[in-house]
Amino acid sequence: MRHSYRGALAVAAALGIALSLQPVARADVLPQFGRVTILPGSGGAEPSIAADYSAGSRGQKIYVSAISPGPNLWHTYDGGQSWSQPVPFDTQGVTSGEDADVSVASDGTVYVVDLNITHSLVQQSTDHGQTFNTGSPSTPEADRPWITASGANNVYVEYHDFATETVLFCPSTDRGAVFTGCTDTFGANNTMATSNCTSNTDIGKEVRVDTTDGSLNLVFSCSTGTETTKSPPYGPVHDYYMSKSTDGGVTWNTFTMFVADNTNTKSPTLSNFWTSFAIDDAGNYYALMDGTYDDLNVATNPYHVYLLRSTDHGHTWGAPVQVDQEADGKGTHVLSDLWATAAGQLDIVWYGTTATGEPNGVCGTVASQGPCPNNEGLPDDTAPNPPGWRVSMAQTTDALDASPVFTQVPVTADFTHFGEICTNGIVCGSSDRSLLDYISVTVDCSGDAHMAFGGNPDELHGQAPQVYEADQTGGSALAPPAACGGVAVVTPEGPFIALLPATAVAAAGALLLIRRRRGRGRAALDSRA
Numbered sequence: 001m002r003h004s005y006r007g008a009l010a011v012a013a014a015l016g017i018a019l020s021l022q023p024v025a026r027a028d029v030l031p032q033f034g035r036v037t038i039l040p041g042s043g044g045a046e047p048s049i050a051a052d053y054s055a056g057s058r059g060q061k062i063y064v065s066a067i068s069p070g071p072n073l074w075h076t077y078d079g080g081q082s083w084s085q086p087v088p089f090d091t092q093g094v095t096s097g098e099d100a101d102v103s104v105a106s107d108g109t110v111y112v113v114d115l116n117i118t119h120s121l122v123q124q125s126t127d128h129g130q131t132f133n134t135g136s137p138s139t140p141e142a143d144r145p146w147i148t149a150s151g152a153n154n155v156y157v158e159y160h161d162f163a164t165e166t167v168l169f170c171p172s173t174d175r176g177a178v179f180t181g182c183t184d185t186f187g188a189n190n191t192m193a194t195s196n197c198t199s200n201t202d203i204g205k206e207v208r209v210d211t212t213d214g215s216l217n218l219v220f221s222c223s224t225g226t227e228t229t230k231s232p233p234y235g236p237v238h239d240y241y242m243s244k245s246t247d248g249g250v251t252w253n254t255f256t257m258f259v260a261d262n263t264n265t266k267s268p269t270l271s272n273f274w275t276s277f278a279i280d281d282a283g284n285y286y287a288l289m290d291g292t293y294d295d296l297n298v299a300t301n302p303y304h305v306y307l308l309r310s311t312d313h314g315h316t317w318g319a320p321v322q323v324d325q326e327a328d329g330k331g332t333h334v335l336s337d338l339w340a341t342a343a344g345q346l347d348i349v350w351y352g353t354t355a356t357g358e359p360n361g362v363c364g365t366v367a368s369q370g371p372c373p374n375n376e377g378l379p380d381d382t383a384p385n386p387p388g389w390r391v392s393m394a395q396t397t398d399a400l401d402a403s404p405v406f407t408q409v410p411v412t413a414d415f416t417h418f419g420e421i422c423t424n425g426i427v428c429g430s431s432d433r434s435l436l437d438y439i440s441v442t443v444d445c446s447g448d449a450h451m452a453f454g455g456n457p458d459e460l461h462g463q464a465p466q467v468y469e470a471d472q473t474g475g476s477a478l479a480p481p482a483a484c485g486g487v488a489v490v491t492p493e494g495p496f497i498a499l500l501p502a503t504a505v506a507a508a509g510a511l512l513l514i515r516r517r518r519g520r521g522r523a524a525l526d527s528r529a
Contacts, residue, residue, distance in 0.1 A: 030409045030475050031476055032472065035080060035471045036470045039466070040074075040083060040084075044086075045066060047066040048066070049440040049441065053445060054104075057108060060078060062079065062272050072087065073276050109175065113147040119140065138170050138179040139168070146158050148206050156216070160202070167218065169183050203274065203275075211278050215246050215312055219257065224239075237270065240259075255367050268295070272303065280346075284400060286397075287307075290350065303332045324392070335350055335437070336349065337440050341480065351390075351417070352389065352437075359422070360428070369431075379393060390413075395449075417457060434465050439454070445484035451467050
């Protein structure tokens with residue numbers, strides 16, 4: 001039964017037993033998405049999603065920020081069944097509205113950030129996203145700020161500096177009231193990262209706090225000066241690094257994650273777009289790369305989603321593992337994101353099409369764009385002609401295995417975009433950047449996935465992008481995040497029942513009977529850590 005642990009919680013509560021939930025084994029019922037909502041209002045794109053794990057929410061309060069065209073926040077208090085009208089924030093900024101992001105603190109406080117020319121403004125809401133304070137500037141000059149709330153008081157903003165191409169970290173220890181000086185996260189211990197990332201750097205999504213050791217961690221991907229010279233103003237991005245701080249962000253060490261092979265005229269591009277990074281509850285690290293090992297030969301090197309993994313807190317990383325699994329092994333896959341809960345348990349989402357080609361539809365430098373080599377631009381996907389783009393999700397409970405198994409399902413039955421998807425950021429040229437640069441996924445305290453993404457299936461007739469939100473409503477799910485709480489294990493079998501008083505045996509038996517009658521393919525709770 002998909003939510004069998006809810007029944008276990010009810011029985012345990014009646015018996016005065018404290019319990020927690022261990023990772024749930026994947027069953028033979030695929031994750032199901034029965035609810036896809038276009039959020040109300042005037043549309044929007046580039047949405048971020050965040051769930052509230054505090055005791056008053058248990059993951060049912062969920063927030064989505066997006067550019068539409070100014071920064072807005074939507075909220076639901078019932079796990080996505082109903083959504084508010086958009087709530088504007090940063091309403092006084094003359095140049096506000098770009099690069100919005102949202103995060104929720106452990107006490108339920110909602111934090112948002114968006115980009116102004118001179119700074120990134122951080123605001124907080126203590127009434128579950130209905131109103132916001134006036135806010136505080138967090139950066140002196142920035143591109144693409146991401147926000148992370150840690151505990152009840154710490155708020156972190158990381159951003160990419162346009163002038164230096166560095167990644168900077170700005171902390172606040174007083175709930176975002178004051179942000180102290182921002183630090184450069186390029187650790188001097190890694191000269192490769194320092195030298196390769198001064199020409200073109202893509203910042204990864206959000207600072208991640210490793211709850212097993214308290215360290216702060218962020219990822220970024222880079223080009224090289226040589227490739228930028230060949231393809232001005234920005235060369236293709238294909239090398240990955242992670243920076244770690246163990247002193248609250250004062251100093252950083254940088255570790256190499258992946259360096260692409262660009263010999264013999266190969267042209268790898270592996271950041272399409274933005275890099276996503278997660279740490280599971282056991283302290284294992286994961287990052288995604290989207291792209292091709294050779295953009296000059298996409299037919300034999302399609303754009304895939306690749307998973308990078310580390311079991312030593314980001315010091316060393318294994319070889320990439322392909323996540324998407326099209327029937328013919330091809331297709332085109334970009335704009336990925338992931339969420340992790342228990343050890344090895346991930347939900348990974350992306351925009352994909354069964355057509356194989358260059359998603360931008362054009363190749364060459366920004367100043368000199370043209371047809372791709374070997375006619376490898378995407379086919380003409382003019383609506384309603386297939387193939388088009390839709391969002392898919394892959395779920396795994398064994399991401400740390402040598403050959404993990406990914407259960408892939410479509411999130412949307414219908415196509416939500418046709419034609420090109422530009423992954424070159426502000427230098428898209430003649431390509432189509434209407435969906436902007438990313439989608440977003442999280443899970444609730446049931447382990448069910450929730451995601452937000454842009455869509456404009458009727459763009460041909462002038463449709464502006466809309467913000468879509470999709471909720472998992474059945475099938476296998478991840479273990480609940482550790483942030484949702486709990487302290488002991490329940491396995492309602494012989495030894496467990498033997499310890500119960502006689503009056504409790506009937507209740508436990510009734511729970512097992514309900515599980516058999518209402519089972520939806522979810523495996524029983526197991527003890528896998």
